[in-house]
Amino acid sequence: MALPPGMALPLAIAAIPLLVTVGILALGFGVFLLAMRRPRGAHGAAPDGATPGESKAAQRGLTAGLVVVCAFGLVVPALVLAFNSAHKASVGVGGVHLDANQQKGRELFSHSCNLCHTLAGAAAVGRTGPDLDVLIPTVGATLPEKAQYAARKAFILSAILEGRARGKGQMPRLLFQGTEAEDVADFVATIAGH
Secondary structure, three states, X not given: OOOOOOOHHHHHHHHHHHHXXXXXXXXXXXXXXXXXXXXXXXXXXXXXXXXXXXXXHHHHHHHHHHHHHHHHHHHHHHHHHHHOOOOOOOEOHHHOEOOHHHHHHHHHHHHHOOOOOEEHHHOEXXXXXXXXXXXXXXXXXXXXXXXXXXXXXXXXXHHHHHOEOOOOOOEOOOOOOHHHHHHHHHHHHHHOOO
């Protein structure tokens, strides 16, 4: 089953804490095994320092295993952190790069709009309002490509400021004002349909 567009990045980001947790658990398990070893010179130790029934090869194998577990517990999280160090908040669905205002618009959309609207770029699956991935690309579709973005942004800004009665509910007016309304409109106009 293929993931919907825009879900691959959130799933990759969600995997980071899991990998860090696995690394910490591996490190903890290695320390636990090391602590459970019998100390040298304990009661019943052989004259060469080996525990009865444990050969030098077994001791070396256990030590090598602990080193591998500890190294794995340190290296895997370090690699994950190193390769995910780039700031990826500017990447939207379909490889669309978002500027700072559009990123703010995505955040605002996620807090207020995603409960009602569907928009893949914000991982929103609301059912009350219209699906913006379907509706917005139709706005200004007959206009030249450069004018389409302006028409879409104006339509979205109008909906935010004036409210709408489409879908199964009534969108209230003035959900956002000023630059916040501009940022949300800019984000939706840029990402809808990708």
